[in-house]
Amino acid sequence: MGDTPIQGEKRVFMTGNEVVAWAALAAKADIMYGYPITPQNEIMHYWTRMAPKYGKRFLQTEDELSAGFTTVGGVLAGRKAFTATAGPGNTLMQEPMSMAEMMRIPTVLVVQQRGGPSTATVIYSQQEVTMTTYGGNGEGLRIVYSTSTHQELFDYTIKAFNTAWKYRFPTFILADGYQAKMRESLTLYNPEDRGIKLIDPEPLLGKEPVNGEKKPTHLRNTYNTEEELYEVITKYMDEYLKVAPEIMEYEEGNVDDADIIVVSHGVVTRAARGAVQELRNAGLKVGYFRPITLRPFPGEQLKKAVVNAKTMLIVESAYGQLAKLVKDAIYGTTINLEYLFKPGVGITAEEIVAKCKELLK
Amino acid sequence: MSVEPQMPKSWNRETKPHKFCPGCGHGLVLKALGEAIDELGIQDKVVFGCDIGCSLLAWDFFNVDTVQTHHGRTTPVVTGIKRANPDVICIAYMGDGGGYAIGSQHLVNAAARNERITAILVNNTNYAMTGGQMAPTTLPGQKTETSPYGRDVQLMGYPTQGPEMVAAITREGAYVARGTVANLRQLKKYLKKALENQMAGNGFSFVEALSTCPTNWRTNAKETWAFLENEMPKYFKVGEIKVPGQKEAGQDG
Numbered sequence: 001m002g003d004t005p006i007q008g009e010k011r012v013f014m015t016g017n018e019v020v021a022w023a024a025l026a027a028k029a030d031i032m033y034g035y036p037i038t039p040q041n042e043i044m045h046y047w048t049r050m051a052p053k054y055g056k057r058f059l060q061t062e063d064e065l066s067a068g069f070t071t072v073g074g075v076l077a078g079r080k081a082f083t084a085t086a087g088p089g090n091t092l093m094q095e096p097m098s099m100a101e102m103m104r105i106p107t108v109l110v111v112q113q114r115g116g117p118s119t120a121t122v123i124y125s126q127q128e129v130t131m132t133t134y135g136g137n138g139e140g141l142r143i144v145y146s147t148s149t150h151q152e153l154f155d156y157t158i159k160a161f162n163t164a165w166k167y168r169f170p171t172f173i174l175a176d177g178y179q180a181k182m183r184e185s186l187t188l189y190n191p192e193d194r195g196i197k198l199i200d201p202e203p204l205l206g207k208e209p210v211n212g213e214k215k216p217t218h219l220r221n222t223y224n225t226e227e228e229l230y231e232v233i234t235k236y237m238d239e240y241l242k243v244a245p246e247i248m249e250y251e252e253g254n255v256d257d258a259d260i261i262v263v264s265h266g267v268v269t270r271a272a273r274g275a276v277q278e279l280r281n282a283g284l285k286v287g288y289f290r291p292i293t294l295r296p297f298p299g300e301q302l303k304k305a306v307v308n309a310k311t312m313l314i315v316e317s318a319y320g321q322l323a324k325l326v327k328d329a330i331y332g333t334t335i336n337l338e339y340l341f342k343p344g345v346g347i348t349a350e351e352i353v354a355k356c357k358e359l360l361k
Numbered sequence: 362m363s364v365e366p367q368m369p370k371s372w373n374r375e376t377k378p379h380k381f382c383p384g385c386g387h388g389l390v391l392k393a394l395g396e397a398i399d400e401l402g403i404q405d406k407v408v409f410g411c412d413i414g415c416s417l418l419a420w421d422f423f424n425v426d427t428v429q430t431h432h433g434r435t436t437p438v439v440t441g442i443k444r445a446n447p448d449v450i451c452i453a454y455m456g457d458g459g460g461y462a463i464g465s466q467h468l469v470n471a472a473a474r475n476e477r478i479t480a481i482l483v484n485n486t487n488y489a490m491t492g493g494q495m496a497p498t499t500l501p502g503q504k505t506e507t508s509p510y511g512r513d514v515q516l517m518g519y520p521t522q523g524p525e526m527v528a529a530i531t532r533e534g535a536y537v538a539r540g541t542v543a544n545l546r547q548l549k550k551y552l553k554k555a556l557e558n559q560m561a562g563n564g565f566s567f568v569e570a571l572s573t574c575p576t577n578w579r580t581n582a583k584e585t586w587a588f589l590e591n592e593m594p595k596y597f598k599v600g601e602i603k604v605p606g607q608k609e610a611g612q613d614g
Contacts (some may be wrong), residue, residue, distance in 0.1 A: 029444055059444050063469035066437040069430065073441020076428060077408075081445060087389065099431055205426040206449035214405040216373075220420040220429040222413070350458050 005054055010188045016179035019150050020084065020110050021046035022188055023157035028198055030079035031057040033070040034199025037089040038122040040112040041176040044084070046221050064089040067091040068096025068109075072283065075105050076219075080161055084110035086177075088119060090135070097170050098136030102221040104236070105204070106164035110157065110173040112180040115344040124177035127267055129321035132174050133295040139233065141240050143247055144295040151186040153179055156292075158191050158198075164343040165199040174294065175243050176317075178267050210338075226287040242294035251290045254280060255305040258287030260356050263302070264315040265291055265322055267346075272315060274349035279356055286356050291325075299329025306335050311359055315340040315352055369395025371404045373424045384585055386572025389542040390483055391422055393549040393570075396451075398425070401556055403450050410439040412455035414490045416483065419454060433464025436471045436480060443478050443576070461521040463555055472527045474543045475534055475564040478562035479555045482523060482567070484597065485574040493577030496537045497521035497596040500596060505577070520596050527567045528603040534564025537603035541571035544550060544589050544599070551601065562604045571597055 005025040013203040014022075020043045024032065032051070048058050061067040067083045074081030085093050090111050100107045100127040113128040115121030134140040143163055145156045157173050191198060238312035251269070254276055255261055265273045269290040279286040289305045290296050300357055306312055312335050316322040319341045327337070340347065340355050368374060380426050381387045398404055406476045409424040411417055412430035420429035426449075431437045438452040460468050460482040468480065487505050488494040494507040502511040528537040536558040541547030548570055555566035571593050577584040 033441060033444075057444065059440075061437065062466050065434065066440075066467055069434045070444065072443030073438040073443075074445035076438070077442045077445035077449070079445040081441070096434070097430060098435075100560035103428075203446070205428060206406075206446050207426070209405050216424050216426050218421045218427045220417070220427075221431075222417050222420070222429060306480075342423070 006188050013185045014315040016043035018046045019153045023154045027158040027161040031074050031081045033067045035064050035067040039180040040084040052150050064092035068093045077204045079199045082108035088114045094135035100170040101141045104168040107170045113176040126317040145278045146174045150184045162199045232263045248298040249292035250298040254287035259285045260311045261306050261309045262288040262313045271349045275352035311336045313338045319343045340344045371395045371398040375493045376421045382576045384575035386542040390570045397553040406450045407554045408449045409452045410435040412459035414456040434460045436467040440476050453480045457496045457498040468511045472531050472565050479559045479566040482569045485572045489574045524569050524602050536566040539569045
């Protein structure tokens with residue numbers, strides 16, 4: 001039984017779900033609580049096969065409510081605990097995640113988006129953006145990374161544990177069924193070999209007495225008066241807004257002289273990048289912008305990227321969930337907005353090329 | 362001259378007098394629990410989880426690590442803690458709504474998995490915090506805000522018999538009992554045995570405590586006690602229902 005599951009750098013070819021399980025091991029996660037739902041099942045399958053070899057634990061719960069709340073319990077006990085879900089499971093997970101928001105519990109949740117609403121399809125969509133960024137009865141005090149490749153799935157799953165424990169906001173990896181199920185190559189590595197310091201978890205409850213004395217901790221999420229709650233949430237919001245610029249991440253390409261900026265996230269960005277390359281080859285001025293963090297949303301960076309452009313084309317496998325975040329972030333700019341919405345299905349570079357050509361006519 | 366009231370050592374004196382209504386049974390259950398914790402000397406090792414509903418008022422009741430969760434979700438939170446740190450002694454404290462309605466699947470599955478936790482469920486036959494609606498434990502004919510003409514068993518079924526259900530679905534190692542605030546010494550004995558069962562690593566421990574809600578029952582002291590002692594035990598038999606190592610535990614009253 002070794003402490004480091006990945007020795008040296010290792011080029012591999014595997015599915016996204018397998019990548020997540022390896023990343024959780026690499027991040028030194030201690031325990032996974034899970035409930036089956038497609039397309040995230042193999043995260044549990046791989047975790048349960050590998051975890052015992054490294055002294056890790058797993059519990060299969062009775063539903064997603066329980067998976068979310070046991071994850072909360074595991075984190076309270078001072079372990080790096082995580083869970084994964086999709087679709088209707090994500091809906092149920094919003095209840096425990098709102099508790100994590102209120103109590104600043106550093107949970108990690110991997111969402112492999114499937115079609116919606118309701119049971120819908122089991123493979124792919126980008127329709128869990130609104131729920132993952134602002135789900136639950138609260139203010140969306142959470143961090144959401146949207147990945148687009150298997151390498152990112154590995155990198156950002158490791159990062160999610162550090163982000164969660166550093167800032168004490170629930171942290172989400174928002175991927176999708178394509179990433180979950182397809183195979184592609186990536187490099188696995190031990191984060192510490194690359195100088196990435198893994199943050200050690202610490203117990204919030206069940207701490208050992210110090211010098212024979214124990215000061216009990218009392219955690220609640222109920223407040224007696226509106227003013228009391230207002231104070232707490234205002235403080236949380238201030239803290240969130242203060243650290244947001246450190247957390248925000250984005251990627252852009254060919255934006256400086258572009259007439260059209262294609263805005264997308266997740267795997268759709270792969271099509272957007274390809275389309276921009278093809279359009280540039282044809283001498284057309286098109287660029288792309290991709291938020292990596294959907295919450296907090298890199299709004300100022302997007303505003304800057306589109307300052308010289310005439311049109312922003314928002315492309316997503318949903319009907320305007322990303323567009324909502326974008327419109328909120330760029331309020332006040334006068335850029336022309338165009339959309340390519342395909343809820344629940346994939347988007348190819350060819351479709352984006354055709355749409356851009358039509359807009360440039 | 363004032364006489365210092367007798368409180369368990371594990372109680373948090375700074376939050377006393379407590380916030381429960383006068384005549385509420387929670388204070389008595391928590392007193393029995395506090396004394397059990399004291400006698401076992403486990404104050405520094407306990408993690409106490411409480412639900413939503415009146416039980417949430419216990420969030421700062423004890424001088425032990427405490428987490429207050431959502432309605433019905435205390436069992437999974439405490440299960441998550443115990444799984445992540447088996448060294449702590451975990452108590453899930455809830456009401457009949459939290460345990461038998463919204464959180465019943467968690468109770469059932471924690472029991473079926475034989476989670477090494479102690480669940481304590483206070484049965485006062487109604488949803489008290491939200492104003493006295495019908496609960497799974499409301500007695501036939503009992504009037505509540507949502508059964509204003511009395512619980513009609515043809516429409517709403519019979520009261521949930523929780524410990525009997527838990528006893529039926531648990532295997533060897535489980536401890537199941539039903540006590541009452543009308544017999545505190547016995548209730549304390551059950552709570553203590555439920556904690557000892559967890560400490561021994563045997564399995565799931567479950568104690569239901571019959572309790573009072575004079576506010577929503579709209580009863581005076583005499584009627585409150587009469588309901589607790591005469592009406593409730595007709596459906597809810599007090600006694601030990603399952604004891605590890607014993608094939609068929611008797612109901613020892």
